[in-house]
Amino acid sequence: MPYDTPLNSLGLPKPVAETRVVVAMSGGVDSSVVAAELAAEGYDVVGVTLQLYDHGAALAKKGACCAGRDIHDARRVAEEMGFPHYVLDYESHFRDSVIDEFADAYLAGATPVPCIRCNERVKFRDLLETAKDLGADCMATGHYIQRKMGPLGAELHRAADPVRDQSYFLFSTTREQLEYLRFPLGHLKTKAETRSLAARHGLSVADKPDSQDICFVPDGNYAAVIEKLRPGAADPGEIVDLQGQVLGTHRGVIHYTIGQRKGLGIGGLADPLYVVRLDPDARRVIVGPKTALATRVVPIREINWLGDAPFTSQPEWDLEVKLRSTRPPAPAIIRPLSETEAEVELLTPEEGISPGQACVFYAPDSSRVFGGGWIWKGR
Structure with a gap:
């Protein structure tokens, strides 16, 4: 390849038609637009969707990513735009790398963020290696974050739209991964622009609602998931103040988070109390005034x-x-x-x-x- 070959829109010194891009497709509008835009530009696009949990059960869950409905939607977009699409079964790995740690962290009194671990351990590590095995020159995703070239290489930057910015969930992206990754939506100013692009390509997901919940947590009910994964995790215990005085009982530490005020079941006190600490070993929820937070x-x-x-x-x-x-x-x-x-x-x-x-x-x-x-x- 001559050294004076101009860079294409993905910053690679190759003709567009000779540049293979693996697009991580969740079945939502964002990743679908990325795949459609790149295919329309003439790139050699390969769509990949990860099956992360039992999508027989997932079919009943609305508003979640990577469910059976979403796999179908991703496949349909690939058919509409004329590029190959593959579904990879990562269910066992996802449970080992993300779900089990999520459950254990809650049991230890922490407040985990499984979406970050999923990006870190599944999408940007294992899927990225799969993209390389497929001969891809880079991997693109629908995340709202920007990759910019600095004097020492690729840098991570916040999205142009502060409302959609996903940098909090992608902080663990490494320098090596940044060299290979691309985020084509990071420069867009509003989500409306993304949906407009979807409509322009005639995508069936153009009006599909955004997913809101963690994909394996139905309706945001964390405690129910933990109880299913770790039977006996919801054993009751005491609610105590900062001096150790017992104020009431709780139905399991996993039902409480730091800063929680409502649902403590200890009404009748002069001043409102908040959860300031969790002690799962003693099965205690410690509460105190807001200043203690x-x-x-x-x-x-x-x-x-x-x-x-x-x-x-x-x-x-x-x-x-x-x-x-x-x-x-x-x-x-x-x-x-x-x-x-x-x-x-x-x-x-x-x-x-x-x-x-x-x-x-x-x-x-x-x-x-x-x-x-x-x-x-x-x-």
């Missing part, structure tokens, strides 16, 4: 660092962090303890921070994402 220092580990300089090259980093997907980034000081552990000091304390959630790093003056880590209980 405020956290300033957060320990994190399993850090994926995407900065240009090594993470430990300086004693602290002045960045912004997001501790929940629904909250905006806030100023913080990040102090490395090792290449994979750090202490995060929030300039303004936040409430409801729980082990098991992600802490994602952002540049304070640009759209760049610097990676992140997982919140834990500390030593």
Whole structure:
């Protein structure tokens, strides 16, 4: 290949027709538009959909990704646009890599984010390797995030649409993976643009609603899933205040999350109380005033660092962090303890921070994402 071959729209020095792209297709409008757009441009598109759990049961669940209906929709889009489509059975691997950890984390009193683990361990690791085995030059997804080229290679950036930005769920994407991945929707300003593209291609999923729930959690009922996976997990116990005084009983620690106020069943008190800590070993839910929820220092580990300089090259980093997907980034000081552990000091304390959630790093003056880590209980 001559060195002066111009880059195509995916940033590769190959003619479009000779560039193979594996598109991860969930059956939703976003990934369908990605596949349709690339096929229309003339790329050698191969659609791949993952069967992540028993889609006989999934057929009864509306609003979930990767269910039987979604596999059908992905296949139909491939037929409409004229490119091959494959369904890969990842059910066993998905359970081992994502669902089991989700259940165990809840039992340990944490608040896990399984969508991040799915991206990290299934889609951007195993499926990415499958794409390479298929001879693909890159893999494209329908995620709302941007990949930009910097002086040292591919960088991760927030989506142009802050409402659709999915950087919180993709912080663990590695540099090596970024070199291979493409996110064609990240520059779009609104979801309406995506649906307009779907309509332009005549896709059958153009008006399909977005999925809202975690794919294997029907109607957001986490406790029901945990009870099914781990029988006996919902054993009752005591609700106590910060001094250990028993205020009532609960129906299982898995039914409660840090920061919860409603549904505690301990009415009649002068001031409202919130769940401030969970002790699954003692089967206790600890409650206290709202002020007890405020956290300033957060320990994190399993850090994926995407900065240009090594993470430990300086004693602290002045960045912004997001501790929940629904909250905006806030100023913080990040102090490395090792290449994979750090202490995060929030300039303004936040409430409801729980082990098991992600802490994602952002540049304070640009759209760049610097990676992140997982919140834990500390030593």
